Every structure is written in structure tokens, then in C-alpha cells.
Amino acid sequence: MSYNSDVTKPMFTTMEYCVRCGMPSSEEEHALDEMGICVTCQSQEQKMHMNWSEREKMLEDILSQYKGKGDYDCIIAISGGKDSAWQMHVIKNVFGLKPLAVTFNQNWHSKVGRRNLEWCLETFDVDHIMFTPSRSLVNRCARRSLEAIGDACWHCHMGVGAFPWQIAVRYNIPLMIFGESVAENSCKGSYESLLEFNEDYFVRVSAKVPTEQFACDYIPLRDLAPFKLPSYQEIKDTGVIALHLGNYMFWDGEKQTEILRDKYGWQEDDVEGTYKRYKSVECIMPGVHDYTKFLKRGYGRGTDFSAQDRRAGLMTQEEQNRVVRDYDPKEPEVLDYYLEISGYSKEEFYSIMDRHREKVGRLSKEEIVAALEDYKKKNPEEDKNRRAIRPERVEMVADINSSKTSSR
Numbered sequence: 001m002s003y004n005s006d007v008t009k010p011m012f013t014t015m016e017y018c019v020r021c022g023m024p025s026s027e028e029e030h031a032l033d034e035m036g037i038c039v040t041c042q043s044q045e046q047k048m049h050m051n052w053s054e055r056e057k058m059l060e061d062i063l064s065q066y067k068g069k070g071d072y073d074c075i076i077a078i079s080g081g082k083d084s085a086w087q088m089h090v091i092k093n094v095f096g097l098k099p100l101a102v103t104f105n106q107n108w109h110s111k112v113g114r115r116n117l118e119w120c121l122e123t124f125d126v127d128h129i130m131f132t133p134s135r136s137l138v139n140r141c142a143r144r145s146l147e148a149i150g151d152a153c154w155h156c157h158m159g160v161g162a163f164p165w166q167i168a169v170r171y172n173i174p175l176m177i178f179g180e181s182v183a184e185n186s187c188k189g190s191y192e193s194l195l196e197f198n199e200d201y202f203v204r205v206s207a208k209v210p211t212e213q214f215a216c217d218y219i220p221l222r223d224l225a226p227f228k229l230p231s232y233q234e235i236k237d238t239g240v241i242a243l244h245l246g247n248y249m250f251w252d253g254e255k256q257t258e259i260l261r262d263k264y265g266w267q268e269d270d271v272e273g274t275y276k277r278y279k280s281v282e283c284i285m286p287g288v289h290d291y292t293k294f295l296k297r298g299y300g301r302g303t304d305f306s307a308q309d310r311r312a313g314l315m316t317q318e319e320q321n322r323v324v325r326d327y328d329p330k331e332p333e334v335l336d337y338y339l340e341i342s343g344y345s346k347e348e349f350y351s352i353m354d355r356h357r358e359k360v361g362r363l364s365k366e367e368i369v370a371a372l373e374d375y376k377k378k379n380p381e382e383d384k385n386r387r388a389i390r391p392e393r394v395e396m397v398a399d400i401n402s403s404k405t406s407s408r
């Protein structure tokens, strides 16, 4: 048993933690150098030594090749989140391009998320295409996703990856703009080598099961058309290239949020599982997404964000250990909604997660259970105050239906 209940120490004594940021060795593709420093912290060092004016010049050269050539200069995939608003600011207001905004709507928008999306479209004055999968399809995908990839969000990982590429090919728009570099907060990229987009890029980076394998007896493949990437040949024929702005401009998420909030009016809100109020604010489901990560790998969003704050010198190691205890082992309130739409009982949910944890092979059931029980012991009142969390659209329709009934 490696669970350590001392709140000033890391949670699991069998895991190694990066000496600089506290990310655990159970992170995907995690590796420590001889000093005990993880890949993401090494990327942050690269970031400080990069010639950013050279990179910015590269960006200008690329953008100028596409400006004014077709009906639209580029596609910006927008969710209503902070990153997509920042991309709009940079591409439209700083570089003067004409983007087409493309949204894959996960259909789990929070109230603030929906507001921010509308706000973004009005503020930056852009044309917009949105795809929204039906409620029943989202619900079926949420059920299948837990089994297939061990979180609730396959349809979002894959839809965000595939749908903008479909639009690029269909409307012949050969430039796609993304936000943060993959190197910024994960071990999956590096600032020195620009990650290339190829056939299996998205499957590798986000969703772990391709569309054909995701289809099952209750989700026929034809229902998954919006989640299919165009063929690599189609992408090549259209000549689509994609870039992450974060590989060409120094990235500071905190500062960007300040600018968007104070200059333009972008709205923050509480996000389950963390103390930061901007990342994933557009969606109601991050609570379940990050809790499943905790059940599989022994860390969640509290760890991710406190690691960023430690890298930036905003938090001490002891503060981090305390913060992680407050967030990562907490059963999220939105789990009730997830169970309702997926049809799983709570026991089934935990037993599917047991299987995924065994596959990851880092922590035993006893260790995770000890962490969950310790959290409950320290927060005995919490279950009484659980809120019912639902997507904004579901709430809205419930309101419409109840006013119809009451006016009869």
C-alpha cells in the first residue's frame, strides 16, 4: 500500500514525481531526465531559449501565403473556450486574416460556455459553421467511450479532431489554425521540432480508438460520419496544412485570459476538479473526464494545473500537495448526469475504471480506494450539497417544456 495520507506529501509513494512540477510518472509518455525533471518542464526550458522573433517571422510568412487567395484565408476551430478566443484575436485582429469559424459542438455546453461562443462570434465578427450531434448519439457515445478509452469524451476528442478537417476539404480552405502547442502542457511534443499533422496525428494525440473501431451494436458506423477524418489523400489533394499558434508565439495562458477577459469581456467560471476558472469552462463534463484520469493514473486536473503553477513559480511543493488533495480524489457532481445518460450504475462505472487502471498498471485498487476514502473522511459534509449539473441546452428545453405545461 503506497497511499500517504500526509497532506504535505505526494499521494502515492510508489510513483515518481517530477522534482520541478510534481507531475507523476503515471502520466502518458512521462519520462524524467537524470535530474528528475519531466519532458514538459524540459519543453518549458526550451521555450525560454527559443528565438521567438524568428518563429513569428515564420508565422507571418506562412499566413501571407494564404491571405486573400480563396473565399476564406483559414479555419479556426472554436469551442467558446479561452484558446479559441485567443486564436481569433491573433488571426483576425493582429494579422488581419479572414477566418471561417468552425465548431464541433460536444453538446455539453455549460451556460457560460454557450455565452462565450456567441460572444466570440459577435466580438470577432466571423462567419460560422457548427455541427451538433444529436442528444441520443452523444449519450450513446458517452456510454461506449468509458469502455473504449476510459473517459467519457471520445465524441469530443474525435469530433474536434475530425470535423474541421472535413470542412477544410469540403470548402477548399487549405489552412487550419490551432492554439496551444502540444509541448506546452504535455509530454507529447517539443518546441524544437514542429509536430507534423499526418494521417494518425489526431488518433495518436487525443482519441485512442479510431472511428471504425468505436462503432458497436448500439452505434452503427453511419452515425459516426461526423467523427471520421477525411482520407489522407483528400487532405493532400486540398493541400491543407495546420499549425499551432503556440509553436510560433510565446504562450502565456494566464496573460491571455486576462487580456480576453479585461479587454474583450470573455467570461470565466468555476470548473469542476480545479481551482483555475478558464480551461474547459465551455463544457460541463471535465469533472468526469479528470476523475477518470485520477481513477486510472492517480492524478487529475488539480495536479495538471498546480504543475503549471509550480513551473511558473506561483506555488510551492507543499501548497501543491495540499491543492491536489482538495481536487483530484473528489467524486465530481456531474458524475450523476453521466450515469443518467450512459445508463451505467455507479458500481458499473467504478468496475469499468478498475479494468482501465489495471491496463495502465500503475496503482492498485486498494491504493485508489484509500485515497477516495481519505478524501471522504476529511470532507464528510460534501455529499449533502451536490448540485444537479446539466448541459445548458437541456436546461433550456426543460424550461420551455415546463412553461408550456404551466400555461395549459
Ligand SMILES: [Zn+2]
Pocket (backbone or CB within 6 Å): 018, 019, 020, 021, 022, 023, 037, 038, 039, 040, 041
Ligand atoms: Zn515537470
